[in-house]
Amino acid sequence: MIKGNLYQLTSLSFSDAGYVADVTLLPGSEIYKAHFPCKPITPGVCLVQIAVEIASVIEKRNLSLAEAKDIKFLSIISPLEHKSVRYELSRMDDEGRWVVCIYAGGQLCSKMSVRLCNV
Amino acid sequence: MTSKSVKITDIIPQRKPFVFIDSLLECDESSAETSYLVREDSIFTENGVFQTPGLIENIAQSAVAKIGYVSKFIEHGKVTVGYIGNVHHLIVNRNPEIGETIHTTVIFGENIAGIQLCEAVVRVGSEIIAQSSIKTAQDASMPVDD
DSSP states (O other), X not given: OOBTXXXXXXXXXXXXXXXXXXXXEOTTOHHHHHSOTTSOOOOHHHHHHHHHHHHHXXXXXOXXXXXXXXXXXXXXXXXXXXXXXXXXXXXXXXXXEEEEEEEXXXXXXXXXXXXXXXX | OBOTTOOGGGTOSOOTTSOOXXXXXXXXXXXXXXXXXXXXXXXXXXXTEEOHHHHHXXXXXXXXXXXXXXXXXXXXXXXXXXXXXXXXXXXXXXXXXXXXXXXXXXXXXXXXXXXXXXXXXXEETTEEEEEXXXXXXXXXXXXXXX
8 A cells, every 4th residue: 555655645536526535645655766867756556556556445345457558648747836636536347447547736647447356 | 688687677668566576587689588576466467367468567567677688787768768569469278376476588579660560478387368569669758756
C-alpha cells in the first residue's frame, strides 16, 4: 500500500456516474526522490496502484490487478504543479471490471480499463 | 552484446527505492532480458507477493534498460528520463512471491515518432507469470546526470 507514503485519500463519494475520489499527493515521498532525482514525477504505475487501493476501499476488501485491457498515460503529473488529483471510478460488471479516469488540474491524465480480483 | 557487468542505475533514470530490475542479462538490437529478486522491503511487495503495478514497472524498466544501455555504451550519449505511454493486454497469471527471481524478456517492435512498442513476458523459471504490450517514450530534454 502506498497510501500514506505517496498520497492521502481526502474524499470519496458516490453518484449516478460512479465513484469520485480526491487524493492529495505527498511531494516529500521517497518515491518522488527516486522518480526522478532531477524532477519529481508521479510514476504511472503508482497512479494504477492508487486506483486499486481506492477500489479496495470501495469494495471493503483487498483487491489486486489481474488484467489490464488498456492503460493510457496521457500527460505527466508533477506533485509540484498538481498536488490534488481526482479519480473517477466506474464498476462495469460483477466480474471485477473497472474503468478509471484520472484528472489533474481539470485535465484527463490517464484512463484505464482493468479487471481487479481478490487478493 | 551481453552486458552482465553493467550497474543498473548507470542505464536507467530511476533510483532506489524505485528500481525494480537487478541485472540486464542480455541485450541486442531488438530485445533485452532482465532479472529481479522479489524482496520483502519493496514498495510493491504486499502480503508476501509482488503487486502487479510493480510487474508493469519491471517491464518498463527492462525496456528502458536496453534503451539506456544503447545510449550510454553504444552511442556514448546520456541516459534520459522515459515514461510509460500505454499498457495493453496485460495478463497476470500470478504474482511472484518474496524470494522468487523473475526474468523479463522484452521484444522491441516498431518505433513511431519516438514511441517504442514492446512485447514483454515475465517468467519464474520456465513458468510464464505475466505478459503485456507496452509503449514507452523518452524525454531527451531530461538527461540524467552521472
